[in-house]
Amino acid sequence: MARPTEISSEVLKGEKCFDSYLRCALHGAALTVLGVENCGVISHAPQGCAYLVDSAFSWQEADWTKTETLCTKLCEDEIVHGGEELLARTILEAKELNIGALFVLSACGPEIVGDDIVAVCQDLEPQVPFKLIPIECAGYRGSQYDGIDIALDVMLKKLVKDSGKKVPKSVCLIVPHANANPTWMGDLAWVKQTLSQMGIQVVATLTHKTALSKFDNLSSAEASLLLSHDAGKNAADYLSSEFGVEQICREMPLPIGMSNTRRWLLELGERFDAQEVAEKLVAEGERMVAETLRRKGWGVSGESLEVRLLYRMPVAIIADATIGIPLVRFLFEELEMTPELICLRSSQPRAREILEREVGDLGLDPKIVYNADVHKVRRGLDEVRPEAVFGSNVERHAIEGLGIPLIFEVVNPMRQFRLVDREYFGYSGILNILELIQNDFNDRWRSKERRYKARW
Incomplete structure (x- = not known):
């Protein structure tokens, strides 16, 4: 208000x-x-x-x-x-x-x-x-x-109390719920599974199904891992200044897409002396994605979206910073699309630095809007007129009358209901996003008109 x-x-x-x-x-x-x-x-x-x-x-x-x-x-x-x-x-x-x-x-x-x-x-x-x-x-x-x-x-x-001692190879996870993936619990589960494979203990999660007693030992964590670009930085700074909890993976996008996931895993491996495990996870994950796409014929068969249709396609990203920032490199490097409009729902200083560094490294010059509301988004779409939008069900209606043919719903609110948690983080997350792209691409051809008279 x-x-x-x-x-x-x-x-x-x-x-x-x-x-x-x-x-x-x-x-x-x-x-x-x-x-x-x-x-x-x-x-x-x-x-x-x-x-x-x-x-x-x-x-x-x-x-x-x-x-x-x-x-x-x-x-x-x-x-x-x-x-x-x-x-x-x-x-x-x-x-x-x-x-x-x-x-x-x-x-x-x-x-x-x-x-x-x-x-x-x-x-x-x-x-x-x-x-x-x-x-x-x-x-x-x-x-x-x-x-x-x-x-x-x-x-x-x-x-939180000062425990006076640190648990070796341990982290606390901060604000996994500040994430516009409708089933963000899948992202949290992937992070916990990955940390377990590296031999890293999770002291506490702030917050999801967190026992009240976990706060007593929170200061014993060696490091904190911020799982959002939209909130939680103040909490990480407080734990660092008061209890010496080191912030890790703080200057990079979250692990969405091949490149971002590789950087994130290798950074974790280096910090906790688990380089071999990290490199193995990267190799196995990238192989799994490549083999799955080859077997399913994604981008090759007549029943699937042809990758050539995405090549250099101008796109808009309308999302929270948690999903939106890592999508920039994923869409540009791995799907060879060109982000020309980026609208984020927040404007955390560190998130702005990460985004501006990303677009600079990639040689992009998109129109960027922070603290976006629907009016700013609609005006930005009208100015840029991309060929596709990565956003939510809100943008499905916002693009009406603008001649924008494609909308991919990747963030909340979305029309599809999910019973099973689907992560965007990691290598399975890549497949989940590509599946969304494929289904929404096919949805473009559905009739927008309804006929209520009987067919018999």
Whole structure:
């Protein structure tokens, strides 16, 4: 939620719209705390804002048997006159829950009128059998990425202790959930499997199905691995400055595509003295991709997309930075397409540096848009007029009337429903992306008209 004066001036100038790809900071904080098991979450908010928490519950695939969600369900009178009293009453009613911690998230209304959730939690903590962790994350504080950083900052300062010793060859994984792959759990699983093959122990994941006790040993990790270009940098910096947790693979894109995966694996192998394992993973992975494409006839047979159709095709990338930045090299080097428009949903300083270094190394000169909303994307597409767009279902509608023939849905929201997690990271991830390209290419030829009369 932005300030009204700023919104009105930008809208009048045609520089901003209300139709964003991202939700507010409350949603981002909920995304993060719901990744902790055996805990509860109170939304100090009107009932409508609680739906953001429900959405975050689904994104984390939280377990109803291990996570409790509550809401103070504030109405207008309660927000103005009795918000703190209602919050205190709700916390005391939750004391019978079998949980290790209760996260208290505040929405815009209570924060605007000055409800002090921190003071309420301090007063009530001696009266309840669990930890109370207040997080001031009103929607107007920023996007969901800001909410992720706000929640992590509070959680780390409240829960992490200095263990005094390091676990050899260990890492903590940071914000795997700040990823627009609809089944980002597949990416996280690939990372964990790869680390295990290299003999690297994962001390904790911030956050996904993370036990509360994992925070006690978080400082014992030798290194941190940031799994997003959109959020989490502040958490990595805090762990580095307070507990000496080294940040690794920090200046490169995430492992999407042949080149990026190779660089990422070799960097890990060098840091943890597992070069032979890393080189073996690279060789086996690249061989698997090549053999699979050859056997399936991708780009060769009459039933599949011919690679020559992609050659030097001007394309647009509309995505979060986590997926969008590594896609640049993947599309240019490996599919020989030409990114001419890159629209990212965030603008983290380090992510900008990585992207600008990538396009410089590749000799590209695309139009780049940070903090993209639908209006900026539509205007960029109208100016550049690429032949294909790598984006979401939003862009499927945004390209209407622009004469852009191809749309490949690779990021959330997308039309396809998935029951099985499909990673984009690593070598199987390459095949998953190529499969998406193939299916969406074929979908181009489907009729857009519906006939409702019977055929008999």
